[in-house]
Amino acid sequence: MPGKLVLVRHGQSTWNLENLFTGWVDVDLTDQGRGEAREAGRLLKAEGFEFDLVFTSVLKRAIRTMWIILDEMDLMWLPVERSWRLNERHYGALQGLNKAQTVEKHGADQVKIWRRSYDIPPPALTLDDKRHPRFERRYASLKPEELPATESLKTTLDRVLPYWNTRLAPELKAGRNVLVVAHGNSLRALVKMLDNMSNEEIIEFNIPTGVPIHYELDNNLKPVSRRFLGDPEAIKAAAEAVARQTEGKK
Numbered sequence: 001m002p003g004k005l006v007l008v009r010h011g012q013s014t015w016n017l018e019n020l021f022t023g024w025v026d027v028d029l030t031d032q033g034r035g036e037a038r039e040a041g042r043l044l045k046a047e048g049f050e051f052d053l054v055f056t057s058v059l060k061r062a063i064r065t066m067w068i069i070l071d072e073m074d075l076m077w078l079p080v081e082r083s084w085r086l087n088e089r090h091y092g093a094l095q096g097l098n099k100a101q102t103v104e105k106h107g108a109d110q111v112k113i114w115r116r117s118y119d120i121p122p123p124a125l126t127l128d129d130k131r132h133p134r135f136e137r138r139y140a141s142l143k144p145e146e147l148p149a150t151e152s153l154k155t156t157l158d159r160v161l162p163y164w165n166t167r168l169a170p171e172l173k174a175g176r177n178v179l180v181v182a183h184g185n186s187l188r189a190l191v192k193m194l195d196n197m198s199n200e201e202i203i204e205f206n207i208p209t210g211v212p213i214h215y216e217l218d219n220n221l222k223p224v225s226r227r228f229l230g231d232p233e234a235i236k237a238a239a240e241a242v243a244r245q246t247e248g249k250k
């Protein structure tokens, strides 16, 4: 029997709160985000999950969410692996811009294409832009061609998939229970692959912050079931709120 797989998007970040495109910018959790992480840990513990190892990105909003979940579950001893391959989708030149203001400037249709189309990336950062990941020490070991200046969901999946195949899938096949704490779009890439969703279906699939998603997998690691943990009405409302982030504050 393969192990259990649980995916968690980090809790609310300061830029989620400010409604800014975030991508690879390393912002921290808000107090609400820390609370969401605690609640995720509490739920997982209450349901009796016993993880064997944890995978996360190299961005602190995911790492801190993982710390809080493990603390809540009294599992801080677990082995943890961090990888840039689980980072949020790189948002290119949109990083740091307000989502609602970007709609005012470019129109809702264009912004939805940038946010949710499968294979159209946002405008790229130029190579000399100081925000380009080649200026960051944490990415120093990557090959230049691995460093994104922007990413679509498709190119995000292109870098998540090898990590799934080489690191996560073998652990699950060996029967180990795996917790993945990552980001809205790196997790949407994983969900698209796991659930074999079409390019159209994934457009409307939004993941709320801090809500654990439990996958039961068969021996070929095909999903038998997918379930969000927690109150279904609250989860639905939170996912719809993610979709509406471009509408601005009412």
Ligand SMILES: O=C(O)[C@@H](CO)OP(=O)(O)O
Pocket: 016, 020, 021, 022, 023, 024, 088, 089, 091, 115, 184, 185, 242, 245
């Ligand atoms: O800004 C981002 O990096 C992501 C996740 O917060 O946003 P969106 O849901 O708009 O893809």
